[in-house]
Amino acid sequence: MSATFCPDCGNRLVEAERAGKTRKTCGECAFVEYRNPAVGVAVVLRDEAGRVLMGRRATGIYAGLWCIPCGYVEWDEDVRDAAVREFEEETGVRVELGGVVAVHSNFHNRDKQTVGIWFEGITRDGEPHPIDGEFTELDWFGPETPPELAFPTDGLVLGELAGSRDQSTAPARLSGQ
Template identity: 65%
Template sequence: MRYPGVGVAVIVRDGAGRVLLGRRAAGRRAGLWCIPCGRLEWGEDVREAAIREFREETGLIVVLDGVYEVHSNFHDADRLTVGIWFSGRVVGEAGQEVDGELCEVGWFDPAQPPELAFPTDGLVLRRLAMEGQGQ
């Protein structure tokens, strides 16, 4: 029997409500954008994994405010995952090189994202955009 892996991501917004996204540097999804994310390592706490992955991909240190969304990821039939998106805030820079999984980061209106690598990021961004309309 096979079991899905666990993916973690951190949603960071600026004062204008834009979301920090990263452009993937390599692999099948190279050139497409995503909420900075990664996989949970064996024996690792999901919150610690989210903070680590965000730091490794962006060079930024975040604190988590809580779980924002959870989805089953079926877009890659060979590597199914359960994704956990946390809300977070940047509190500093890590002062170390990033891992190279992202070649660029930028701020985007969640209602008008660039082409996304993962369909579930689209679900998360749509929810953020809808909540932003109600403000």
């Protein structure tokens, strides 16, 4: 979605080399058009056996594939508030957030790159069920045996969780992340 005219002064943008990349710039006011990733958030909710709640996507290019419930941070919204909101909208479960489980850059969709933040979730209210049309179903999966995933970075997160498991039945917490 590249602009033709400068949003600050209205002059035509031209392509120029800046910091090793070609970017559109304005020769009049020095505006530089940057293409930045969006911020996505996800909540890792685990049951007593350490399994992770996941949803089967209902629509789009990832329909039928599974993911950790996730969504985008909206303008003027705190990342933690966005994670709680998105999780409740998609699963019907109100959570309290624990620590950050993982942060990864998502490059699987060239046109819609994101930086994802996965938070630990603790159930406060509700029973999991798909409610906003994002998922056709929800189910629990061991992090070491995930279903077919929509997003490669969910695989990284699940792999990290599988590697951190101890022999207890308490939900895992990753320290130092």
